[in-house]
Amino acid sequence: MALKRAYVRKRTSITSLIDVIFLLLLFFMLASTFTKFSEIEISSGSQSTSSVQNEDIIRLNIGAQKVTLNTSEQSDDLAYKHIRALKAKGRTLIAISVNEDVSTQRLTTVLTQLNGIDGLQINVMEPQ
Template sequence: MTPLIDVIFLLLLFFMLTSTFSTFGEIELSSAARGTSAQNTDIERAFVQLGATRVVLNGAQTTLDDLASELRKGQVLVSLDADTTAQRLVDLLVRLRGRDGLTVTVLE
């Protein structure tokens, strides 16, 4: 019986040391509804191409920090390159999060 308890404690110690107890940040994603009509056609739109190493805003090369300062309100359409990682997209969304009047749409 005693060796079994030792093995259980060793397994418990192993799983406690190998697991992570950190919480992950959440980013709210909403899908666009089909068939909705545009109520305000005066919306400023910005087109962002996001790659693993590049960020292009309306055809001009920029950085994530400069992009966040340039976009104040309107609609941002984000196109992802094939080499874009999920972390890179999350970095962009975190910089643009919480701004009033700014909506971000990630294109497929």
């Protein structure tokens, strides 16, 4: 009669696995950027806009999802194309107003896009 040995499983230590996961987590946290910072140059208006006629001003109203360009509501991309076309026709002054539900990030995004159009004078209107 042969005696069989009872098979005893050894407990696997997961300490080294936890260490590796912690190091990977630490690496990816330090290597990743969670927020995007951007700068917009804002200067005070030195030129008088009184010489500009009212029909030469491009009016842009920023909403939470869409923008209104000269009384027509449009998507952002379409509005930027129209602004570039108006700029090519000689209209360089844009007056921007902001709705109450617009976040600061939304305003910053629109201003960054408009800042990419050379020769455009941007005026942000104070809320009434």
